[in-house]
Amino acid sequence: MVEVQEIIARGAESIIYKTKFFGIEAVVKERIPKGYRHPEIDFELRKARTKAEARLMHASRCAGVSVPVILDVDEFKIVMEYIPSPNLKTQIAKMNAGARDNILEELGRVIARIHSNDIVHGDLTTSNMLVYEGKLYLIDFSLGAKTRSTEAKGVDLHLLREAFLSAHAEVFEKFEIVVDSYSKHYSRAPEVIEKMREIELRGRGHAREQRGGK
Ligand SMILES: Nc1ncnc2c1ncn2[C@@H]1O[C@H](COP(=O)(O)OP(=O)(O)O)[C@@H](O)[C@H]1O
Ligand SMILES: [Mg+2]
Structure with missing residues (x-):
């Protein structure tokens, strides 16, 4: 017990x-x-x-x-x-620029590692990351899966991008650090990034349809 x-x-x-x-x-x-x-x-x-x-x-x-x-x-x-630290969502705004950029670079490497091993996380938001003593911990694999699917990997990146847009708009341009590092560490990164862009455009098309095609 x-x-x-x-x-x-x-x-x-x-x-x-x-x-x-x-x-x-x-x-x-x-x-x-x-x-x-x-x-x-x-x-x-x-x-x-x-x-x-x-x-x-x-x-x-x-x-x-x-x-x-x-x-x-x-x-x-x-x-x-127990990782004695609040999640990245609550920490990111308080971090100094150097430490933050290091963590974002590490985040790109971490996503590259799981994708290289055909693991998708399924819920890549900064609430599901902990930073303790400069180390980045990934948590909450409750929506994850073992899959080779480029689409599923693209969704992972897309969700993270969306999380940056909504929760961290002030550092949104720093999402690029994550993507650059991801590219460096994963041979199939170009097709996944392409997929991420495609998913984003699909979303925009959908929004346009809802506004009546304008
Ligand atoms: N091992 C851990 N050490 C410290 N805090 C944790 C740990 N696991 C989870 N947490 C905290 O609990 C929160 C919710 O955990 P999570 O696994 O994401 O559950 P849920 O599936 O409900 O989102 C996290 O955002 C984090 O703040
Ligand atoms: Mg969670």
């Missing part, structure tokens, strides 16, 4: 809380029951998603990306190392 010490976050699917695991400061991501789902389906879904997320965290670590160390996994819980 793990003891809930302090709730850090509540998501749509899970709660994140602090605990001690054999004396180590740890975080538990626990998938909570959803009343609107059939109980058996709910049980199986939560089990499958917990397992899938733990697998992707492990695969990313093997690919050379920092993720919290997994301490234990059971049906609905991942117990992992």
